[in-house]
Structure formats: C-alpha cells, structure tokens
Amino acid sequence: MEEYPSILVIDDEPDNFDVIDTLLDNTGYQLNYASNGEKALELLESFLPDLILLDVMMPNMSGIEFCQIFKGNPLWQHIPVIMVTALTNKEDLSQCLTAGADDFISKPVNSLELRARVRSMLRIKQQYDALQDTLRLREDLSRMVVHDLRNPLSSIVLAAEMIQLPNFSPERLQHKVNQILIATQQLESLIDTLLLMAKIESGKMLLNLVEIDLCGLCTRVVKDLSAIAGQKKLELVLNLPESGHYINVDVALFRRILENLLSNAMKFSPSGSKILLTVNYPAPKRVKIQVIDSGPGVDANLRQSIFQRYEIGTLMKDTSQIGLGLAFCKMAVEAHGGQIHVEENYPQGAIFTIDLITDLSES
Template identity: 60%
Template sequence: MDNQPFILVIDDEPDNFDVIETLLFHEGYHLNYAASGQRAMERLEIFQPDVILLDVMMPDLDGIEVCRRIKANSQWQHIPIIMVTALTAKEDLAKCLAAGADDFISKPVNGLELRARVNSMLRIKHQHDQLQALLQLREDMVNMILHDMRNPLTSILLATEILKLPDFPTLRQQNKIEQIVSCVQQLQSLIDHLLLMAKLESGKMVLNLSETDLCGLCRSVLANFEAIASQKHLELIIQLPQPHISINLDPAIFRRVLDNLVSNAIKFSPQNSQVVLRVNDWDAGGAIIQIADLGPGISEDLKQCIFEKYEVGKLIPEVSQLGLGLAFCKMAVEAHGGKITVENNQPQGAVFTVLLPESRG
C-alpha cells in the first residue's frame, strides 16, 4: 500500500512548481499542481492532499481568498496550508493567518526550510488523522455496545410486561423470570468485559496467579454449558491427556477466556453437531487448549482482525457478534505469556488454539 503523502501546489506560475518539485524531489512525496485558485477548488473535489502549498499573489482568485474558502469548508478545513509569499510586511502575514493559514514560507524558497515546514505540517495532519480514527472507533464502539445491549433490554422489558398481565399463567411465570435473569447476566458479562479490558490495557490488572488444575477447570466450563448446548442438540466433548494438569494461571480470568471460546463455538455451531475442547502437552513445557466447532468457519480476511477490539464478524446475521469477547481473550492470554490463534477445522468450522507456556508444578 502506498502511504506517501500527497502535496497540492497552487501557483499560477509553472516555473514555481518546478522549483518546489526540485526541492522536494528526494522526499518521496506525490506532488499535484493547480495553476489557479479555481482549479485548486475543483481538484479538492476529487482528492484531498495531506498538505497544500499555496501562493499568495495570483490573478482572479488570490491565495488569501482560496485559503479562506478551503478553511470554510468542513471537508477541507483540516488540511494544513502553507502560504508561499514574497510579501514580508507583518500586516500581509497577519492576513494569511487570519484567513486560516497554518504556516507560511517566504520567497525565494529555501529547500531546507521548505522541507522542515512541510514535515511539520505532515505531523499535524497525521495527528489529526489518528484522532479522527480514534473518534470513529469510539463512535463504532458505542453503536455496537448499544446494539448488543438493546436485545437483552428489549427482552427484559417484554418479559416484564407479560408478567404484569392479570391472566398470565402462573406456570409460565418462572420461564419469564429465568429469561429476565439470563438477559441481565448478558448485560453484566458485557460490562465485565469492558471493565476487564480497560484494566488490562492500562496495566492496572494484576493477575492472581496460582497453581490450577487445568483439566478440572475445563470440565467445569463444559458442565456449565451443558444446558445451553442441549437446547441446540449439541454434544460437548472433552479430550484430556490425563486427569489432572497443574499450571500456573489466574483461574478467574482464564475461566472467562474458556467461557468466551466455548460460548462462541456453541453460538456458531449448527444443531446436532459437536463442540470439542481438548488439552494437549506443549513441547515448551506448558499446555495447548483447543476449542473446535463445525460452524460456518472464519474467512481468511476475518482471521487477520478477529481478535481486534470491536471488530464484528459477518458470519450469521441474527447472532450477536460484538468484537469484545475475542479481544479480551487475546489480551488475557497474552497477559499470561501465551498466544491465541484460529485455524480452519475439518471438514468445516473453526479451531481456536490457546498456547500456555507456563511451567507446570
């Protein structure tokens, strides 16, 4: 991918563009030329440069008016503008800054100064782009969290309204109460994920490591999902090399990792299929945990980003797929010094593999 910055040079004299091009030749920039202010405005409709070098003294539409129009447009106002001028009076330079110019350079243009000022403006543009990406990420995150919260909240409200009906059968009240409890647990799990990830990212999460029976932990996790799996007629299978494996980890955090992976496997598995949780020895002295399903699998493109925060997989439209669970798994596993990957299962589905290099006791 070409990440070289684009610079738009606006000047009515082609010779001046040749000078700029010569001075910036070894910097690796893409230079575009506009011979008038009007041509520049037309060019901005097609592409947005990273920096604009704008001559002040131009016929018809002078540089100050061009600068004012660019900065008045919300789509263009973030582009840094360096005014190139032969004017030296403070009043003239003040007009440039009042029009919205970010910097200026005097003619005749000095190559060292030009490169320094362009690099300075590119840093500002890069910081702006990073901030915009962060704001967009936050907006996407809020939208996805609200989307994932809306479903359980809607179910809670509906179940509550049904319970308020005077002729609602008593025998079905318990089912509605259980539905409400389940939805509240979903909301609590989402909030817990957000809080734990925030702590892990900030370095404030301290793992409470202790010698833990990994096999017993895996058996306990599957036992908790038996009821959910039976509703989809899924068979949960556990494969262990021996009854007990003692490994140093934070049992509460790592259990949440296993819960996420098993929950995802069940969520995406077709009815009357299997979910397999297996543990094997690892040559590095730790253990390998794998959770395999026979679901739709994961595309190659999605494998590259599925562990990123707030990444949503387009696998099954009706299934909630907020990218928090797998992002948490990655952070938690890496906090233990391990690694998590995903590969294709055979004949179909996905296999998530967790490598724990902790030495066994």
C-alpha cells in the same frame, strides 16, 4: 499497498511548481497542480489533498482570499495550508495566518526548510486523521455495544412482563425465569469483558495468579454454559486428560477467556452440532487448550486480524458481532505470557488454540 501523502500546489506560475517538484524529489509525495484559486476550488470538489502549498500573490483571487474560503469550509479546514510568499513584512505574514494558514515559507524556497515544514504539517494531518479514525471507531463501538446491551435487556423485560400475565402456568413461569437468567448472564458477560479490556489496556490490572486445577475450571465453565448451548440445540463436549495438572493463572480472567471462546463458537455453530473443549500437555511445562467448532470457519486472510479490536470474520445474519471477544482473549492470553491462534477445522469449522508455558504440578 502504501499510500503516499498528496500535496496540492496552487501557483499561477508553472515554473514555480517545477521548482517545488524538484525540491521535493525522491520524497514519495504525490504532487498536484492548480494554476489559480478558482481551479483549485473546482478540483477540491472531487479531490482532497493532505497538504496545500499556496502562493500568496496571485491575480483574480489572492492566496489570502483563497485561504479564507478554504478554511471557512468545515470539510476542508482540517487540511493544513503552507503559504509560499515573497512577503517579509510582519503585518503581511500576520494577515496570512489570520486568513487561516497553518505555516508559511519565504521565497526563494530552500529545499531543507521546505521538506522540514512539509513533514511537520503532514505529521499534524496524520495525527488528526488518526484521531478521527479513533472517534469514528468509538462511535461505531458505542452503537454496537448499545445494541448488544439492548438485546438481553429486551429479553429480560419481555419475560418479566409475560410473568405478570394472569393464569401463567408454573411450567411457563420456570421457562421464563430461565430466559431471564440466561439473558442476565449474557449482559453480565459483555459488561465484564468491556471492563476487563479497559483495565488490561490501561496497564492498571495486576494478575492475581493462583494455582488451580485447569480441568476442573474447564468442567465448571462448560456446566455453566450448558443451558445457553441447550437453548441453541448445541452440545458442549469436554475432552480432558485422565490426570489433570495445576497451573498458575488469574482465575477470573482465564475463566472469561474460556467463556468468550465457547460463546464465540456457539454464535457460529449450526444447530445440532457439537463444540469441543480439549486440554492436553504436549511438553513439560506446556499446556494446550483448544475450542473446536463446525461453523463457517475463518478465512485464511483474516486469521491474524480477527484478534484485533472491532474486527469480525464472517458476517452472520441476526448474530451479535462487535469484535471484542477475540480481542479480549488475545490480550488476556498474552497477559499470561501465552499465545492464541486460529486454524481450519477440516472439513468445516475453526479451531482456536491457546498455548501456555507455565509451571505445572500434577493433580
């Protein structure tokens, strides 16, 4: 449901509020009213508007005094204030701006000017809100990325420390070496994903398209991830056509897509289950790749948003979820001119499907 901007009108004359209400009719703004500065400050403890229209000449607390208090509060100072004043002296107007007002409009108020100044200030407020959302998002992302980087690093450090213990058997040594290798792969995968996403998003990444055997690439990816799958008691299964095809893709980027989809499936698949990677060619110059699991699946209302950055589907205890893997897959698949979507795997699980239209040559 769309939320309309809220405006707080502070004026000791109720008739002036009625004028403002009339001049802003049919704009969709939510207008609120306070008859003096003291009541406005009380209201602001529980309600923050997107904009304040403030009368200058008010008894007890003038608009300038209110503005000084209002702009002196760090929680409120980002909210724009338009002074509504009958003053025309430049010194008086300068005093309004010095008090912290962002703009002013002279009485009698003109509808066209009022609407233009309100739109301008609300646009600035929306830009500020968007910037704050981005900063919060980056802060959250930084915390999640640090957490995800720390996990494999901790595994590497712990395994390395245990190797140094006396009387460490060759069997246990090999086991710990394998743990270090797996943790290193996880660390490398996360770093590569972050770097590739930054390049794609900035438009600085040019695809290095080469002709490859798609089935061969899928086979190599599954082989490389089999150790991690085995550690989680999962089985990666390939379902490939008898005759393969060569397609033009950026090998490094496309390999990362497959790795991310399989890694995502491994995160959510129950122990002892199978994860299926299939390739087929449903039509000329068209290839379909699917990763099929039997995990919790993706709710119908999340099947679009789950491909957005930092969005996650089902929260899983003790499972790393920073919402980057699927966002990267979408960006990389679309960079190849393809599409990716997710659907239900009846009776349980998810099917992630990549559809590509490409020049194919039979191998």
